[in-house]
Amino acid sequence: MTLKCCGYPVDTVQVSQSTPVRAPSPYAADCPTRTVLDRVGDRWTVLVLLLLERRTHRFTELQRSIEGISPKVLTQTLRALERDGLVTRVVHPEVPPRVEYSLTALGRTLVSAVAALDVWARSHIDEVEQARAAYDAR
Numbered sequence: 001m002t003l004k005c006c007g008y009p010v011d012t013v014q015v016s017q018s019t020p021v022r023a024p025s026p027y028a029a030d031c032p033t034r035t036v037l038d039r040v041g042d043r044w045t046v047l048v049l050l051l052l053e054r055r056t057h058r059f060t061e062l063q064r065s066i067e068g069i070s071p072k073v074l075t076q077t078l079r080a081l082e083r084d085g086l087v088t089r090v091v092h093p094e095v096p097p098r099v100e101y102s103l104t105a106l107g108r109t110l111v112s113a114v115a116a117l118d119v120w121a122r123s124h125i126d127e128v129e130q131a132r133a134a135y136d137a138r
Helices: 032-041 043-054 059-065 071-083 105-137
Strands: 002-005 008-014 020-024 087-092 098-103
Touching: 032 043, 032 105, 043 059, 043 071, 043 098, 043 105, 059 071, 059 098, 071 087, 098 105
Parallel strands: none
Antiparallel strands: 002 008, 008 020, 087 098
């Protein structure tokens, strides 16, 4: 059964016999979960999360490690991840200022799913490239 909750359709999930809980539906255009999926599906977000899984990084370390990302896009990505509670930004009071980024506890819960995508991509890149070549040859 689909209902409206907080302005977006949700499915009803029965947790106990007396308490139905409404679960968000990312298939609804105005569901807040869609913005989370948009963030996680961004190519730069995936790369930043994978690097931060290893250890805390400074901005310039992230920029040097991710070929092709501009400082503006890296800044936007880090701010969005910080806003979503996935990354923390620590400014050390030094001259020049030292800024470090690390995963939050919430970010660590997400990184295992992102890491699985990384493993899948590395394992299947040859098959994907073959499929692309076959498609392009048509």
